[in-house]
Amino acid sequence: MIPYADLPGAGVWWDVAEGVFAMALHLTKRLKPLTELVRDGQWAKRNAVPVGDLGGATLGIVGYGRIGRRVGELAAAFGMRTLAYDPFGPPPAELACADLGELAESSDVLTLHAPLVEETRHLVDERLLARIRPGAILINCGRGGLLDADAALAALESGRLSGVGMDVFDPEPALYHPLFDHPDVVLTPHLMGMTxxxxxxxxxxxxxxxxxxxxxxxxxxxxxxxxxxxxxxx
Known part of the structure; x- marks a missing residue:
């Protein structure tokens, strides 16, 4: 095994990126409802749970720093198309979307990695989620304040979103929100970078x-x- 310190370019950003894909796979492959189906002896109902694919899907990256770039590298290994938007520095031209709305409209999985400043608070809100591709998955392993939790819950309940993954919250430690109870939400306590x-x-x-x-x-x-x-x- 290669010693950790000798892994080229390895760092916390590698592990956060892996966390993004753990959530994306969990939600796309519907692991929670399928696990419950088997436990409950409901094998005959397995075709009632729609299972999705990452291969051929489009990943939208908000914030194209070290973590965003690593997420893009993993997406390529899954056969995904990658697009990106960064409010502070343009991504490579071949990946760049002109604005966040265009990225949302084009993405099957939208993942957040922008810094939290006044300009990015609730960057993903009701207006943006109204433009997101129907059935998309939203993952926030960036900063809790980037996402309006009320808007995310409404988008889940309407079917606009098919799943939400969150490793970060506003505030932290996380205070209860009804979003936490939705069956298509996966939550971790801000430790995807703490492997x-x-x-x-x-x-x-x-x-x-x-x-x-x-x-x-x-x-x-x-x-x-x-x-x-x-x-x-x-």
Whole structure:
């Protein structure tokens, strides 16, 4: 097995992207109702549960940073078409949608990875969900405030959405919302980026940053681009 620290480009973003696809598969393949069907001895009713496909479907990525790009890489492995929209920096031209509404209209799975700032709060609201492709799946592993939970519940109840996956909430810890009770919702407590590998790599990266500063080298991740590591260690 390759040591975690030697995986090329691996980081928390890898694991969040895997979490997105875990939710997408769970909701597309209808794992919860099919599990209940088998447990309840209702084998003859299996054809009543519509099972979908990711292959050939379109994945819409909102926020095309490291996590968004990794999600796109996994989508390619599933044979999905990928489109993207980023409110702060344009994605590659071959993936870019002109606006968020166009992305929603084109996506079978819409996944959120934009930062939460005033301009992006409730980026996905009633108006946007009215434009989403009927039967789409919505996944939020970005920030809880990107999604209007009331609007998401209404879209589920109307059939506009066929499933919602959430790893993030507003506020956190999550307060109860009726959305949580819907059978086509999967919830995790903001830990898709907290796998054993991700935690190991977090500590490895922190140790490397400390070693770089002590050795007079610029660390890989610097919050302040004007910070001078040479002056700091002089």
């Amino acid at each position: 054993r590998r991700a935690m190991t790599l977090t500590f490895v990266d922190a140790a490397r940053g400390v070693a770089d500063v002590l050795a007079g080298r610029p660390p890989a991740a610097v919050a302040n681009p004007d910070w001078n590591h040479r002056k700091a260690t002089a």
